[in-house]
Structures are given as C-alpha cells and as structure tokens.
Amino acid sequence: MKKIRKSEQEWKKILTPAQYVVMREKGTETPFSCAWDKFGEGVYHCAACDLPVFGSEAKYDSETGWPSYFEPYDLENIEERPDDFMGMKRTEVICARCESHLGHVFENEPTPTGKRYCMNSVALKFRPAKQKMKRDKKQQKDTEIAIFGGGCFWCLEPIFSRISGVLDVTPGYAGGKTKNPTYEDVSKGRTGHAEVVRINFDPSKVTYKELLKLFFSSHDPTTLNRQGNDVGTQYRSIILYTSRSQKEIAKNVIEEIKSAYENKIVTEIVSINEFYEAEEYHHKYFEKNPEKAYCRLVIAPKLKKVQDKHKEYFTEISENVYKK
Secondary structure, three states: OOOOOOOHHHHHHHOOHHHHHHHOOOOOOOOOOOOOOOOOOEEEEEOOOOOEEEEHHHEEOOOOOOOEEOOOOEHHHEEEEEEOHHHOOEEEEEEOOOOOEEEEEEEOOOOOOOEEEEEOHHHEEEEEHHHOOOOOHHHOOOOEEEEEEEOOHHHHHHHHOOEOOEEEEEEEEEOOOOOOOOHHHHHOOOOOOEEEEEEEEOOOOOOHHHHHHHHHHOOOOOOOOEEOOEEOHHHOEEEEEOEHHHHHHHHHHHHHHHHHOOOOOOOEEEEOOOOEEOOHHHOOHHHHOOOOHHHHHHHHHHHHHHHHHOHHHEOOOOOHHHOO
16 A cells, blocks of 8 residues: 655644644544544545545444444554553554554454454544445555465465466464464464465456355365364464455355355454464475475375366466375
8 A cells, every 4th residue: 555655744734733633643532522423324534644444334332432443444454553652552553554543452342353443533534325435446456465274374375376366375374362473382272373374466367256265175164173184273264354345255155155065164254463474484385395295195185176176267287296
C-alpha cells in the first residue's frame, strides 16, 4: 500500500484540533464523548486519509465509552504496534496508509474474534452504505495474501509455488500466542501456532477460491491435529483470513465441498493476527533436499496427486521428482 506522507503543519491544516491531538499526538478522547453513535449499515474510514478501516457489521456496544469493533474492514488497512506509554503494555492500532493513530486493540475479549478494537470516534469518519466508496480498476489490489496450514509446511510450499499467478510462497508459523517462535518451540506443541504458508498471489490470474480448492486437495481436512504421521496441533488444518471477503469465501467453499467427505471437516477459519517467517533452512526445503526420505515418500507423492488433479493451475509439471 502506498503511504501518505505529510508534514505536521500540513496535518494541522487538514485535521480539526481534536483530531490532530488524537491522530498525530496519540491522544485519547474522553469516554462517552463520541460525537456520533452510528449503528446503521456502512463503513468507518480513517478521518485523515479516508481509508476504510472498520465495517458496521463488526461494531458492537462494549459499554466502555469508545466505539468498539471485533475485526477490521481489511487487515491490510491497519497496522498494530507495541505501545508501552506510561508503563502500560498495549497494542496500538494505526491507519496503514497515513500512519495516524486510531486507538488500541485488546485480546481475550468476549467477541467472535476474541479481540476488541477500541477506537477514538474523532479518528473515524462514517459513510452510510449508500455512500460506500466503489473501487475502480485503479483501486483494485494488484496482489493478495492467503495463509493456509495443512500439515507440514514442507508439503504445501512446493505445491503453491508451482501455481500460475502465485508470486511467492513463504513458510512460517501463525495462529498461536507465542511471540517470535522457533521451529523447536512450535514442534513441542506449546505455542498454539500451526505450520503455515503465506501465499502472495495475483488475484487477476488465480482467485482465492481457486487456491482454497488446491488447499483442500493437498491435505485431509477431516483429521484433527494431524496429517498422516505428522501429529500435533502444529499440523492442524487452518485457514487464516486477511479480510472479511476471504472469511466468507472460505466458509462457502467448505459448505460446497463437505458432502464429498465421509467425515466432518475440522478446518479452522480464523483471522490472522501475526505471521512469523520460518527459519531459512525451511525455505524451498523440497527443492534443496529431493533425495531425503520425507521428500521422496511424503512430499513428492502429494505434489503429484495435486498436479494430476489440477493440471490447469500449474506452471510446471515435475515428473522426475517421483522416482524412488
């Protein structure tokens, strides 16, 4: 996302005094002083740059005196940063485009996502549904991020890295609470993280729904916390969505395919909180270690199975890797 940079003098000309104190000096408005109380359908935008940051369907009354939401409009439109001001350990929420302060996010809340985005009303601008901004072609995203976990990330990386429209695939850890986990930490099953892959793709060439189709073909989504001989919560089937749209698409795809499975699909669908990139030796593991037993006996057959079923999506078909 292209950043908006302005001098503080320029911001003072754009923002009201109250907005400037909150958004540029990281102030906090008095509770229960909200200038509006909109619960109708619409979108809340950053008051400084007009970027959509929260949707009305995620707004609820937390009885705290500040506007509260359980998830952002799009995870790419906000950024979270540690905030230790006055000795209080909190997580600040800022606009991803202009880096203006919006409020804070709190964990372990009684909401569908377990989070409460506590915002300052002066930092937001409400636009009713009939006035929603319509994205034209120039506003459409050039790339999108998908994050999936379905067993060992060594298996998923070579599958998605061969898909037309996928720009890069990064193995890592997500879905847990431990900060900056190592492979050893995750392997012990105590971090809550799953082994996942972050897929950067061009939605004009391959859609999120098509990637989900490949994801479900690449593993068994009905086995809880295991894939084959890989057992543990780190190997669970999980989809970490980055937007409300991805969440709905994932739910719809599972509804469409569930009748094809004898057992219940146990795939988790959760919002991505933080992605931690795996150590370098995990990157392109299959390509670097084709003769290792796990690569020959587990990864190669799985790759061949998905390629045979979905040849139309692959940019390269590797036949030689299946020799044992």
